[in-house]
Amino acid sequence: MGVTKTDLFNSTQNELAAYAKVLAHPARIAIIQFLLKAETCCNTTLVGDLGLAQATISQHLKELKNVGIIQGTVEGVSVNYCINPEKWNEIKEKFTELFEGFNPPNCSSC
Amino acid sequence: MGVTKTDLFNSTQNELAAYAKVLAHPARIAIIQFLLKAETCCNTTLVGDLGLAQATISQHLKELKNVGIIQGTVEGVSVNYCINPEKWNEIKEKFTELFEGFNPPNCSSC
């Protein structure tokens, strides 16, 4: 065990969970927030800003890149990362759809 | 290691990550979606609907309850769970705030 039974759920549920998973770490939230402000940044900048080791930041960037939320372009020796606008909006819409599914509570039993 | 260094991040980042974490499993997404439609349901209903063991559903419900996203009221032998409106809106707003932090890309390097 220790493995999620993805076959029991539909693609929307699995996708939403996957997007949530990549947001489920404060370092990755911090990286995203940094990119929202700075528009672009590289590994070294984040190492200085967050206080995690270079290998750790690199790993978090990889996970963000794997789901497509950020993209990196080689700029000489360093790599510039930035938000992928299309993916960002896609994720935003998926979460918005979930959150808007809530109707005023006329629930009698709680 | 294997433990998140929460002390490196601010409360907003840690909270957002914690909320994302509870959404980071398709079963919990499915439970939430079920509650959004049905307004209320109990463990046994979910066991039949999701196809996971009773103990597993109970565990997922516990995690959802721990962050306050759902609440349960004892109704005879069973427990009726439903969305907690205040918490739901709080979480919704936290995510909305993050997603709205993105401005049109005038980023030159990617």
Added chain:
DNA sequence: AATTTATATTGCAATATTACGATAATATAA
């Protein structure tokens, strides 16, 4: 009281995540 029904908890095995040092890979500068 004994049985049934519904849920929670415990204990355990399998797997995933987090973090970092060490090292490799790549490109620029001296």
Added chain:
DNA sequence: TTATATTATCGTAATATTGCAATATAAATT
């Protein structure tokens, strides 16, 4: 070419998560 700077990957240790059988708990019914 050698040195420097930046990033990625590998290996490893510590911890977390997922899932379920077994069991415990609690309320309603017989």
